[in-house]
Amino acid sequence: MTEEPRLPRELVERAAALDAQDPLAAFRAEFVLPDGVLAYLDGNSLGRPLRVTAGRLARFVEEQWGERLIRAWDEEWLDRPTVVGDLVGRTVLGAAAGQTVVADSTTVLLYKLLRAAVDARPDRTEIVADTENFPTDRYVVAQVAAETGRTVRWVEPDPATGVELAEVEAQLSDRTALVVLSHVAYKSAYIADLAGITAAAHRAGALVLWDLCHSAGAVELRLDADDVDLAVGCSYKFLGGGPGAPAFGYVARRLQDELVQPIPGWMGHAEPFAMGPDYVPAEGIRRLLSGTPPILSMIPVEDTLGLIGRAGMPAVRQKSVLLTEFAITVADQVLAPLGVTVASPRDAARRAGHVTLEHPAMRDVVEELWRRGVVPDFRRPRGLRIGLSPLSTGFAELATALAHVEQVIRTRSG
Template structure:
């Protein structure tokens, strides 16, 4: 077995050509790129850190935290959840100021916004969700339904695709309180019709809560333009906030006074330091905060958003389409004859930032890839998921990774 697997020459030349004309190629050098990692293909689970972040965190400890101490809450930290929220909204969500806030985990924010939305439609008895959504989303839907006496109308989409507009139109109606869906399917990368589904739910009088975990920072999301009601997303994937970085919540301005925050806490109080006997919600988006926000974790997010703003989301999306398209080229030319199938949409308009390749040997292949310094992830029962963060991934890196996949599947007698 060769120690240096390579793709056929035409595919290597194609990768070199794409790198040569990539306007975003220079951004890759701004990330931490350890020598032991040949290819990182898991940016849709945990993004690489930016090199600049290490210095910023050190300065924060020495200066902002170390020197200002508790005074920093009054000076800037109290406003950080909404300041960073507005930055996320402006840079990657297509959201005007005052509608996005940072705080809590994705799970907690999903619960809060779903519960608030259901409670805002007391005469409606159903929540619409899908069986292929990320486990957290399904668990939260089931719990909120049990707490509020609602029924869940489950859509069962094609696992290799995702929830379609037609499927949603077939289940929403006068009993629907809320529709909760992921904009991007976490397995297949299917990109749902966010504007169309939102409009369909509104025609039925329902609210929509979108999970943007796999779209924020890689798909050109336009929440205000689509008249979206509510959204939640994490910041450790394409926003590179680091492990456990906080989630963000979006609540359209028109709904902020109507919805009741189900987990009231001191940080969402109109006067956080009044310490009075009763809860009075803050005005605007701030009322959706609960406890003390993770100030440290917002620093890496700010750094990545600065990078994304420089690149521009349209350019990020364009490179994402090219990266996933290159995976399909290699899969068709090299991996398909070995029995590998593509379980992601082929239409780039319906495909987000990752590709799922399926083969019975993939669990063992992924384990060996990690030992070699090629890092995708494995999705049961037989999927290798290639997550491609456009600003930190080169086409040459991707070609190297796919060559190793090819070699390992061949070595298993495919």
């Protein structure tokens, strides 16, 4: 580099002012912030770890695991999936206790709930899904359709926006068993009309399964108030669970006795240690469990949820809006003259926690940024995705990252 990357003075001053006014600024110091990372813009793929988590994990190994050993299952661990599930529910989902459980991966929970939902509507032959959803969602939808002899009616939304209510309504009929959608589009950050789509599906007699991977911890949710049926989401993004952390599954209380989950396992049994010959499902949300839950991985999730609880989701969402607005302002003023376009909604009410910028050279740009210690995300074929985790990302950090983006693109173009 021949010069230090820097945005125009007014934007640098604007970032400094936003940091000074930020009521959540102090939370950033609670995360691990290594010197080798100038800016981290991928919190919507993998969140930063909290400093406190290292000590908690060490104490867990020495005390609960090391001293209590297998006795800890009876003393505490058996209840962890529902205890932490309730914490997820009340902190970020708007869900009352007894409806959320932490277990498995997003893919496994998605399969369980998708299969259980279509089996609960045996006379209905269609599933509604969209072609722009995350690959796992599309793959699982296609597999369950093949297993059960269903037809998938594919919505084909505009990739720059997302699935619209009218597009879903056009596919609904008395043949629809289930609608499967992501609340936030993983490419554009478009926020779907969760309440409106859920109500439309219910009018058609169908169930709805929402993927909340890019929602939980980034936007405010009201699953109970919006009459949501089913939901899944990961915990390694905005919930800080770490690589491979378990997902969460939500089943509205009114459906828990109706649905039969398709992977019965001993942890979802009414008496796990009875070791009886037949499977008898546990009462309530616990029946969604199958195998042994990942106890260790729940510790970082608890820590991050505690931080979110202290901040409050309204404040988290407000900072998310300000971060994404600043990114779009910089893109318009500094990057647009270099051929960069914004591929995310400009309406804050329809934009979640990331901004996607597009340019033909973005693959090479991201590779160079990573070498510099600026870490965004590349999305094929030409997208640089700026994932902004409100509790761990500062405005000056974002300004630094975008200055590097500008310099790399300008250097390549020159």
